[in-house]
Amino acid sequence: MELPPLLRQGVDDALAGTPLADLSRAAGALSARYRAEVRDGRFHLSDDLAARAYLATRLPATYAAIRAAMEAVAEGRPDFAPASLLDLGAGPGSALWAAAECWPHLQNALLIEGSAAIRAWGERLAAALALSVEWREGDVAGNLPDFAPRDLVTLAYVLDELDPQARGPLIDRLWALTGDTLLIVEPGTPAGWERVLAARARLIASGAHLIAPCPHALACPLVAPDWCHFSRRVARSRLHRQAKGAEVPWEDEKFIYIAASRHPAAHLSARVIAPPRAGSGQVRLKLCLEKGAAEERLYTKRDGAAFKAARRADWGEAL
Numbered sequence: 001m002e003l004p005p006l007l008r009q010g011v012d013d014a015l016a017g018t019p020l021a022d023l024s025r026a027a028g029a030l031s032a033r034y035r036a037e038v039r040d041g042r043f044h045l046s047d048d049l050a051a052r053a054y055l056a057t058r059l060p061a062t063y064a065a066i067r068a069a070m071e072a073v074a075e076g077r078p079d080f081a082p083a084s085l086l087d088l089g090a091g092p093g094s095a096l097w098a099a100a101e102c103w104p105h106l107q108n109a110l111l112i113e114g115s116a117a118i119r120a121w122g123e124r125l126a127a128a129l130a131l132s133v134e135w136r137e138g139d140v141a142g143n144l145p146d147f148a149p150r151d152l153v154t155l156a157y158v159l160d161e162l163d164p165q166a167r168g169p170l171i172d173r174l175w176a177l178t179g180d181t182l183l184i185v186e187p188g189t190p191a192g193w194e195r196v197l198a199a200r201a202r203l204i205a206s207g208a209h210l211i212a213p214c215p216h217a218l219a220c221p222l223v224a225p226d227w228c229h230f231s232r233r234v235a236r237s238r239l240h241r242q243a244k245g246a247e248v249p250w251e252d253e254k255f256i257y258i259a260a261s262r263h264p265a266a267h268l269s270a271r272v273i274a275p276p277r278a279g280s281g282q283v284r285l286k287l288c289l290e291k292g293a294a295e296e297r298l299y300t301k302r303d304g305a306a307f308k309a310a311r312r313a314d315w316g317e318a319l
């Protein structure tokens with residue numbers, strides 16, 4: 001997946017003239033903080049160089065993950081056409097750009113971001129969008145002001161940066177601010193899955209309808225060390241490769257998400273929850289099923305239309 005051309009251009013302009021050695025150092029430090037899930041009271045994006053490193057090396061991946069999760073929401077709720085967005089921990093506006101691509105009728109957005117360094121870039125990039133966008137400084141783990149509910153509320157790659165005790169009350173607050181649909185995205189690690197499971201349980205207890213990825217609201221059938229996650233292939237620009245010291249022109253972003261709504265989703269019988277394993281005349285799919293179980297199923301040519309559908313299905317897709 002590529003960034004939308006306007007965003008790509010904005011990021012390229014933002015990074016022009018940044019010395020590569022500085023960018024690589026900042027990207028390395030950022031990646032180490034994310035990997036260790038450091039929570040030391042400082043924002044990971046506490047200065048301009050860290051913010052630029054995020055634009056170069058993380059924005060393409062978080063954008064791709066959010067965009068993929070939004071596609072699943074749009075598939076589960078084909079009638080959903082959000083006019084307003086509230087995004088918390090907005091960073092450079094990744095969810096804003098993904099929502100604007102997924103739902104072209106989006107009219108306005110309110111973005112809350114604690115770090116001044118990344119907020120400045122987010123504001124600058126979003127100026128290219130034909131939307132009414134307001135950015136505010138705010139602590140998503142603190143007392144959020146009384147916003148009016150928005151059609152779509154998003155929280156992407158933020159829970160892992162918050163104090164564990166702050167997460168539950170934030171989910172409750174976000175649900176109260178959700179006019180229609182709430183989307184939470186996290187890194188596709190076992191820890192990210194655990195955070196999403198906790199949010200999922202809270203949302204179900206609040207009466208939310210799950211839209212995606214789960215085809216049911218029963219207990220998650222996966223048991224550690226297994227965990228639910230998906231993957232999106234992300235194109236790396238030349239600068240992205242250089243900043244990471246990488247040669248391959250793409251990377252696979254692993255992510256997990258939960259989308260919950262005030263309205264039920266279209267019926268979903270199963271979702272593919274692992275990469276399909278295809279052989280000659282057969283394909284094996286690991287599925288999460290509406291009855292609340294996870295199963296591996298073998299489809300062969302003898303299954304006719306079901307085999308054809310299974311052969312087309314990719315990891316993360318509805319079957």
Ligand SMILES: C[S@@+](CC[C@H](N)C(=O)[O-])C[C@H]1O[C@@H](n2cnc3c(N)ncnc32)[C@H](O)[C@@H]1O
Nearest residue numbers: 062089090091094113114115139140141156157
């Ligand atoms: C990993 S970035 C994700 C940015 C964006 N949502 C994305 O997916 O690309 C996490 C963002 O949350 C912000 N953040 C973390 N804790 C916050 C808090 N307590 N209040 C407001 N923003 C916060 C960080 O500054 C950072 O921009």
